[in-house]
Amino acid sequence: MLPASRELVKIDRTDRRILEELQQDGSLTNQELAEKVGLSPSPCLRRVRALEESGVIVRRATVLDHKKLGLSLTAIILIGMDRHTPERFAAFEEKVAGYPEVQECYLITGQDADYMLKVVVPDMDHYHHFLLNHITRIQGVSGVHSSFVLRRVIDSTALPLGYLS
Structure with a gap:
């Protein structure tokens, strides 16, 4: 069995859409993200928090122009x-x-x-x-x-x- 940090996390199509949007713009508000993925804000926030707690979302960062x-x-x-x-x-x-x-x-x-x-x-x-x-x-x-x-x-x-x- 893999160590806990390496266990695969199952995600569905909505989770994947959330992750794709956040990879493009991590500064989206929950409201903006919910609109982009077709959810209401509360379920969207719950999914993002679950992705964070599972370790799929490690951190959010700002990309700078070097x-x-x-x-x-x-x-x-x-x-x-x-x-x-x-x-x-x-x-x-x-x-x-x-x-x-x-x-x-x-x-x-x-x-x-x-x-x-x-x-x-x-x-x-x-x-x-x-x-x-x-x-x-x-x-x-x-x-x-x-x-x-x-x-x-x-x-x-x-x-x-x-x-x-």
């Missing part, structure tokens, strides 16, 4: 570790979780790397500083390969809910 804030460099970093032990991985993950520049961190397979990070910084000078003074100083990091994003072709946080019944 360039308007002067964060114009996005780097994808592939990181190799010297040892593949739970302790080494846990220490690395704890360390990178404390860096606000790191937007995403994945433990991966299929590459000559163990981790893939997505990092956002103002410019190459800041990236250079971040790499040399933070990433390469984490115990166990044995290799770093950086790629830089030229253009965001698809930039979505929405999950593909069409697969759900």
Whole structure:
């Protein structure tokens, strides 16, 4: 049996519509959401609360325009570790979780790397500083390969809910 946090949650067509609307605009009021999905406000609110309590809705966030804030460099970093032990991985993950520049961190397979990070910084000078003074100083990091994003072709946080019944 899967751990409680990984148990699948059954949702129906109305729940899926609620989730699709909230993924597009998490700031919708309950009244607006209810109108969009064809419910009255009370049942809509109950469904949203149930989706939150079940852990399907993890949190709501505001998406910012990184360039308007002067964060114009996005780097994808592939990181190799010297040892593949739970302790080494846990220490690395704890360390990178404390860096606000790191937007995403994945433990991966299929590459000559163990981790893939997505990092956002103002410019190459800041990236250079971040790499040399933070990433390469984490115990166990044995290799770093950086790629830089030229253009965001698809930039979505929405999950593909069409697969759900």
